Amino acid sequence: MIRRWLSVWMLFFGCVCTGTSQFVEESVAVSSIKTVQLFKKGWELSFPVILLGSDDQLMLAFDELGDNAKTYHYTLVHCNSSWEVSNLHPNEYLQGFVHQPLEDYRFSLNTTVPYVHYQAVFPNDDVRLMLSGNYIVKVYEEFDDLHPVVVKRFSVVESLVNIDAAVKYPVDPQLRKTHQQVDVRVLHPRLSINNPLHEVRLVVVQNGRTDNLVVLQKPDFIRAGELVYDHPRPLLFEAGQQYRWLDIRSTRFLSEHVARVVYSAPYYHVELQPDVLRSGTPFFFREDANGQYVVSVREYDDAAIEADYLFVHFSLPMAQPYLDGHVYLLGALGQNAFSQATRMEYQAEKMAYEQTLLLKQGFYNYQYALVPYRKTTGLLAPIEGAFVEAENDYQIFVYYKAANDYYERLVGYTVVNSRK
Template structure:
């Protein structure tokens, strides 16, 4: 176990050097806000990204566990590729007034816990966007924009380049069975790029994770109308394993994975069966959402306003706590964050890690991740196992900024699956 653990730490340290901290992050800053979802309209499992000058819209929704509605407002801020506010004015990047109320809300119906469901779509009749790039939505109460209750990131793309990507088994034999190696080419036949090394920056994301993303990748070869990124070890990701699943669509009976269901006012409490490591097992393919979730119920109720909030209790037995780091529940259910909300606590009396999450009824994916104390990046292979044949989604973002530009344009985006064509 020590050798395996040491190998994983070395790999993480090697690749963490190319990760980059960002200024704005997805944040929930109010204890009453739950189930924040941001995606392309009508596609809950999509990345929060739309194409410029199209009918596509970003949809943001969230619940406030309060009996009464609140006067929520929103503003949109354009950011550079590092998610810092860009050096362009509101009058340049948007049309409309950049402080508008969220008027689309509904009260929960026939639920044990009251909440208000809010929904916002951008662009709308109050605001439209002129530029491509990174944006955030800031939601706040009344007109107090300095104290937001949540911040959510999204992207607007002007597709000016073509991205051809290939996900392969890692070439390094020591990690051949555990890693996925990324090669890709950017073709820009109808777009002028005079200085690619300085003007073009590429970011690659695995699923929706931010902790292991790779930023500011530069081309290895520059050809006429082509930028080639054909590295051996610089763009490598831990393959990981297929996500575990959690079905919360009913609390009337115990589905697979649920050990016990009890009601303690005002919440239903669902105890999950104890989890076990998968790092010593053979790879087994199963369909999943790659860490995302959908809000649904089995009773044909409106999930936005009639789904219940339930307390879900996770258990991971371990004779002794893992040294040198912590265990986190990783996925959309914890907003892909490695923080106190996702960190499991070791209970020496029961010899297990424990965590309780308040979740809305739905179907969820998650993994257990180990984060060494000295790093910001986690490994899932330490507990879940890591396999090069694992099915993962990869997102490629191409940013462009020449010497005369005042902001970073997002000139290309592509999603590539490691298994599916």
């Protein structure tokens, strides 16, 4: 009890008394923790956004390799639109206990790689969210919330504005075949916005990526009860190509794109067919999941604990390596992050980029992105190509903070698809 009180006091002191802002990124601090997911309960492919005061719940799930269960807890922390911890006391945005035990765990069954599967559903009877905005969920051992093993982001919206958005062809003729333009109108008859330039922030995210998100503070037009964002440049996105598919639901049957499956005790290895360079080739539409994945296994019913872990070997043949940047695997399979784990390594003797990931059985989407040196935004055109016909999801967030407000509210949210 003393440790719980002390931890709450430290959170209060750090967030309220010092007035400092702490930027929080998604992270997995322990290499043995895999397949971290956060989605709306019952919809594994959904974005982690729920409606304030509704029955919506989020499901947090992850595995830890090994056969020893640990005592984990989780807590929810309010953030501003820039993912900096808000200057709020937990009692201002949480109703219930600050620290929640992560008691729902099960051991893997009939797998070559043993693991413990953890999951938590929130909000629940023990903790509820009282404010809209951005949040992080932190998972940590015992009450050591200063050293989380998992950090995931999610958002809570109170629908006070309506968002009318569309994906269009760019105005610039040079970009008309390779990019997509997002036009947004924010209708706010129920919300009094006195100073839109300082009170409203618009954020647009493509396919869950954070490397190319757009943040706009200034609307192009301000009308009675309406803010318009339709300038051709700020809301331009590289359209890219349809994501590549990977089906590793079975170790007995070879799916499309799998060259062979080899068991080398104690692990399965999945060798994929070499991927091909798609830039310069015609656009080909194939339904995808816009970079997401679903855990699934053909031979068993309970994929959460019966899906195995496989070493998956990726290969991208190329006569010469890129001299101006690194190549990365892009998609939720790597948390949409450009990290050492997702960076492809060029093997000169094979004339190919290669990388190996330990993945849980399921359906996966991925692409190859080139990240130029000293840049943080991935480019799809050099490897995948860029086609305005590509199907992409665009999340649109509208944040609001009046002059006398002490936190940023998320007052509007929608998802618009480029082909629907």
